[in-house]
Amino acid sequence: MKQVVVRCQGLCRTYQQGSVPVHALQSVDLEIAEGEFTSLSGPSGSGKSTLLNIIGGLDKFDQGRVSVGGVELGGLRESQLSALRLAKIGFVFQAYNLIPVLSALENVAFILQLQGVGKREQRVRAEQMLADLGLADMLHRRPGELSGGQQQRVAIARAMVTNPVLLLADEPTANLDSQTTAELLSLMRDLNESKGMTIVTATHDPLVIAYTSRQVGLIDGRISSDD
Amino acid sequence: MALAMLLKLSLRNVVLYRRRNAFLLIAISFAVGGVTVSNALIRGWQNDMLEMAVANLTGHIKVQAPGFVDDPSLANSLTLALPPILPGDARLYQGWAARIRLPAVVMSERATRGAQLVGIDPQQEAISFYRDLSIQGRGLAGVEDRSLLIGAALADALETKVDRRVVIMVQGADGRTREMGYRVAGIYDAPGELVEKMFIFTGLEALQQRAAGQRPLISELSIVLHEESNRLSVLQAVQEAYPDTDVRDWQALEPQFAELYNIVDSVMLIWFLLTMTALAFGLVNTLIAAVMERVRELGMLRALGMGRGFVVLQVVIESVCIMSIGVALGLLLGVFGVWLLADGIDLTAFSDGLEGWGIRARLVPLLAVEDLVGYGLMSVLIGFIASFFPARRAVKISPLMAMNR
Ligand SMILES: Nc1ncnc2c1ncn2[C@@H]1O[C@H](COP(=O)(O)OP(=O)(O)OP(=O)(O)O)[C@@H](O)[C@H]1O
Ligand SMILES: [Mg+2]
Numbered sequence: 365m366k367q368v369v370v371r372c373q374g375l376c377r378t379y380q381q382g383s384v385p386v387h388a389l390q391s392v393d394l395e396i397a398e399g400e401f402t403s404l405s406g407p408s409g410s411g412k413s414t415l416l417n418i419i420g421g422l423d424k425f426d427q428g429r430v431s432v433g434g435v436e437l438g439g440l441r442e443s444q445l446s447a448l449r450l451a452k453i454g455f456v457f458q459a460y461n462l463i464p465v466l467s468a469l470e471n472v473a474f475i476l477q478l479q480g481v482g483k484r485e486q487r488v489r490a491e492q493m494l495a496d497l498g499l500a501d502m503l504h505r506r507p508g509e510l511s512g513g514q515q516q517r518v519a520i521a522r523a524m525v526t527n528p529v530l531l532l533a534d535e536p537t538a539n540l541d542s543q544t545t546a547e548l549l550s551l552m553r554d555l556n557e558s559k560g561m562t563i564v565t566a567t568h569d570p571l572v573i574a575y576t577s578r579q580v581g582l583i584d585g586r587i588s589s590d591d
Numbered sequence: 592m593a594l595a596m597l598l599k600l601s602l603r604n605v606v607l608y609r610r611r612n613a614f615l616l617i618a619i620s621f622a623v624g625g626v627t628v629s630n631a632l633i634r635g636w637q638n639d640m641l642e643m644a645v646a647n648l649t650g651h652i653k654v655q656a657p658g659f660v661d662d663p664s665l666a667n668s669l670t671l672a673l674p675p676i677l678p679g680d681a682r683l684y685q686g687w688a689a690r691i692r693l694p695a696v697v698m699s700e701r702a703t704r705g706a707q708l709v710g711i712d713p714q715q716e717a718i719s720f721y722r723d724l725s726i727q728g729r730g731l732a733g734v735e736d737r738s739l740l741i742g743a744a745l746a747d748a749l750e751t752k753v754d755r756r757v758v759i760m761v762q763g764a765d766g767r768t769r770e771m772g773y774r775v776a777g778i779y780d781a782p783g784e785l786v787e788k789m790f791i792f793t794g795l796e797a798l799q800q801r802a803a804g805q806r807p808l809i810s811e812l813s814i815v816l817h818e819e820s821n822r823l824s825v826l827q828a829v830q831e832a833y834p835d836t837d838v839r840d841w842q843a844l845e846p847q848f849a850e851l852y853n854i855v856d857s858v859m860l861i862w863f864l865l866t867m868t869a870l871a872f873g874l875v876n877t878l879i880a881a882v883m884e885r886v887r888e889l890g891m892l893r894a895l896g897m898g899r900g901f902v903v904l905q906v907v908i909e910s911v912c913i914m915s916i917g918v919a920l921g922l923l924l925g926v927f928g929v930w931l932l933a934d935g936i937d938l939t940a941f942s943d944g945l946e947g948w949g950i951r952a953r954l955v956p957l958l959a960v961e962d963l964v965g966y967g968l969m970s971v972l973i974g975f976i977a978s979f980f981p982a983r984r985a986v987k988i989s990p991l992m993a994m995n996r
Contacts, residue, residue: 422894422991443898450896457894460887460994465603477596478897522895 369530369562370396370419375428377414377585388414390585391428396564396578398529401556403573404566406582412566413534415582419564420453420532421445433529450478454523456533461519462507468494468518469503472525479526493525494518497551513544517551524555531555533565537572549575594908597901601909605916608881612913615877619917620924622870623970627925628932630859630966631956635935637855638957641819641841644848646720647786648690648709649841650813651822652829657837659810663694665764668808669836675812678828685815688715691798692810696760697741697791699749706745708759708791710798718815720781721792728753728777736794737801738776742787746778753778759791764803771801863966871977878910878981889985890993899986906982907975914974918967926963929956 377389388411396402404412417423418430421437422445430437433452440448449455462471472490481489494503497517507515516536523531533552537545553575555561565572573579581589605612645651654675659667668691677684691710696703713731716722724730724740731740739757741749751757755775763769773793781787799807816825822840830838842849882889889902935955 417991420894446893446896446898448896449894453896455895457891457994460891463600463888463892465600465607474596475895477593478895478901480593 366397366399368395369398369400369433370394370564371429371431372415372419373429375415375418375430376426377411377418377423378426387585389418389425392585392587394580394587396530396562398562399556399560400578401553401563401576402565402578402580403576404564404580404582405568405573406588407568410582411585412568412582414585416532416534416564416566419530420455421449450475451526452529454520454526454528454531456516456519456523456531456536458535458538461522462515464507467504467506468499468510468521471507471518472522475522475526489525490521493521497521497524511544512539513548516540516548520548520551520555524559524561529562531561531563533563535567535569536565537567537569542571545569545571593901594904597905597908598912600905601912604885604909605912608884611877611881615874615913616917616920618873619870619914619970619974620921622866623918623921623967624924624928626863626866626966627922627958627963628928628956629862630962631925631929631958632932632936632954633855633859633862634959634962635955635957637852639954640848640852643720644841644845644852645815646718646723647845648719648790648813649844650688650718651816651819652814652826652838652840653844654812654814654829654833655810655837655839657835659837660839663692663810664762665691665693665803665808665810666766668764668803668810669812670807671809671812671833673807673809676832677814678832679825683816683818683821683825685817686715686718687812687814688712688718689795689809689812691795691803691808693761693798693802695791697745697749698758698760699751699755701750702748704745704748704788706741706791707789708761708793708798710795711792712795713792718813720786724779724781726777726779728775730777730779731792731794734794734796736776737773737797738793739773740777740779740792741775742784742790743778743780744784744787745791746775748788751775761802764806764808769802859962863969867970867973871973874910874914874974874977875980878906878978879984881909882906882981882985886985886988886993886996890988890990890996893986894990894994902986903979903982906985907978910978910981911971911975914971914978918970918974921970922963922967926958929958932956 372392372394375389375392379386379388392415404415406412414423418425419432421432435448437445463474466474469490472494473486476486476489491503494500497520499514499517499521502510502514510518537548540548549572552563556563565576567573579589579591580587656667656669671689673689675687677687688711693708695706695708697706711721711731712734713721726740746752749757753775757773757775759771759773761769799805814829816822826838826840893902935953938954
C-alpha cells in the first residue's frame with residue numbers, strides 16, 4: 365500500500381473580488397499517493413493554481429482539511445507553513461524562479477543554505493543534482509545566461525536538492541517551446557520513475573498532460589475527471 | 592555563514608542595480624561630504640574661539656586675588672613668589688605670565704580715552720596674543736622698560752604717534768590717583784580693534800615701581816596649557832596649590848566665549864541630523880523602490896520557505912552596504928573638501944563684526960578624527976534604521992501576491 369502524500373477533504377476556497385465572492389474551489393476531495401505524477405488541468409480560472417498553492421501551504425482555505433506528508437496544514441502559523449515548505453515541498457513556478465545575481469550552482473545551494481546544511485555538503489549536493497539534470501557545464505552561469513528551458517531545469521534541481529516529499533509545478537512549461545517542453549517533461553518523468561518523486565503539476569497544455577500518470581480535471585473549482 | 596551568503600547577495604545586487612545605486616551613492620556621499628566639511632569648519636571656528644579666549648590675556652587658567660574680578664584695582668592684588676611652582680608634571684604647561692592690570696585713563700594733547708594698563712614681562716608673553724603683534728616702532732625691551740606699547744586704534748583715537756608722550760592716570764596701591772608721563776615706544780596691530788583699544792603694555796617691574804610703591808604686586812598669574820583637555824584637572828591642582836587666591840579657568844573668565852564654545856557640539860549634531868533626515872527620506876524612498884523592483888524575487892524566496900527574518904535581514908544588509916559605501920565615499924569627499932579649504936576661508940571683509948563671535952579673519956577648517964568616525968557611524972546607523980521601512984514592506988505582502996504582481 366503506497367503512502368498518501370496529499371490528502372484534501374471538502375476543500376473550499378472563496379475569494380472576494382470586490383463585493384463578489386468567487387468560488388475558486390468548491391468541496392474538493394483529492395488524495396495523491398507517493399510516486400504519482402499528477403496533472404491538474406482545466407480551463408483558465410478553474411482553480412488549478414489555487415489548489416496547488418493550498419497544497420503547497422502558500423494559500424489559505426475556508427473549509428475542509430489538507431494534509432501534506434502527514435502534516436495537517438489547517439491552523440498552522442505563517443512561520444510554521446514557511447518551515448514546512450522549506451523542509452518538505454519543492455516548488456517550480458512558471459517564471460521568476462531564480463535569483464538573478466546568483467549562478468545556477470549558488471541558486472541551488474542557496475536553498476540548502478536556508479536549511480542550514482553545511483557549506484561543503486551544499487556544494488556537493490548542488491553540483492550532483494545539477495549534473496543529474498544535465499547542467500554540469502552550466503554551474504557557474506547566471507540565470508540571464510541560460511535558456512528558458514535550462515532555467516527551468518535549474519529550478520527543478522533546486523526543488524529536488526532538498527529531497528522533498530512532494531514536487532509542485534505550476535505551469536512550468538508555459539514559457540517554453542514544445543521541443544523544450546518535451547525535454548523538461550521527460551526529465552520530470554525520469555525523476556518520477558527513477559526516484560519515485562511525487563509530482564503535481566498544473567497545466568492546460570495537452571502535451572504536459574500526456575506525460576503524466578494521472579490526470580485530474582477541474583472545472584469551476586470542482587474535480588470533473590480523474591483518470 | 593548565512594550572513595556571508597546574504598552579504599554576497601547584497602553586494603551583487605548593489606552591482607546589478609548600479610545605475611540606481613549610483614544616484615543613491617552620489618546623494619549619500621555628497622550629504623556626508625558636506626557634513627564633514629561643515630563640521631570641520633565649525634570645529635575650526637571652535638578652535639579659534641578657544642585660542643582667542645586663551646590668547647586674549649586670559650590663558651587656560653588664571654590666578655587672581657580674591658575680589659579682583661569685582662574690583663580690578665591694585666588693592667586686590669597678589670604677591671607671589673616668581674617663578675611660580677606649578678603643580679604636577681611640568682610638561683602639562685606651555686607657559687605662564689605674571690601681570691599687573693590697572694584701569695587707566697590715557698591722555699594725549701588731543702584726546703582722552705579709557706583703557707587698561709598692563710605691566711608685563713615681554714618674554715613670558717609668548718603664551719598670549721602679544722607674541723603675534725606686529726609692531727610699528729619698537730616692542731618692550733623687558734620688565735624694566737618704562738615706555739608704552741599701544742594699539743593702533745587707540746593711537747588713532749588719541750592722535751598720537753611713536754615717540755610722542757602721553758599721560759596715564761591710575762589709582763595707586765595706596766588708593767591715591769597717580770599721573771604718570773610715558774613715551775610711546777611702539778604701536779601694535781592686533782587682529783581686532785577691541786583689543787587695540789583696550790590694552791596698553793608697559794614693563795612689569797617699571798609699573799610696580801611707579802604705581803605700587805616698589806612692592807612686587809601682580810594682578811594675575813596667567814597659565815597656558817598644551818592641551819585644553821587637561822584644563823579641569825590642572826584647575827583643581829592649581830586651586831589646591833594657591834589656596835588663598837581666586838583661581839578660574841577661561842570658561843569662567845570668558846563666559847560668552849565659553850557658551851559659544853560649548854554649543855558647538857549641539858550645532859554640529861543638529862546640522863547633521865537635519866541633513867541626514869532629508870537624506871533618510873530619499874534613502875527610504877529609493878530603498879522601497881529597490882525592494883519593489885525585487886518583490887517577485889523576494890516573494891519567490893519566501894514561497895520556497897525563506898523566513899521573514901531572512902528577508903528583512905537581506906534588505907537591511909543591502910541597505911547598510913549601500914550606506915557604508917556611500918559614507919566611505921562621502922568621508923573621502925569631505926576630507927578632500929577640507930584639504931581644498933586648508934588655507935582657510937578669507938573673512939577679512941567681515942572680520943570686525945565677527946570678532947565678537949570668536950571668528951578670525953581667516954576661518955581654517957579643522958578635521959577631528961572623532962568627528963569622522965562618529966558621524967560616519969551615525970550615518971550608517973541611520974541607513975540601518977531607515978532600511979527597516981522597506982524591509983517591512985517586503986514581508987508585509989504575501990508571497991503569492993508578490994509573485995503575481
Ligand atoms: N488573489 C485572488 N483574488 C481574487 N480572486 C482570485 C485570486 N486568485 C484567484 N482568484 C480567482 O479564483 C479563480 C481560480 O483561479 P486560479 O488562479 O486558481 O485559476 P487557474 O485554473 O490557475 O487559471 P489559469 O489557467 O488562468 O492559471 C479565478 O476565478 C480567479 O479569478
Ligand atoms: Mg493558474
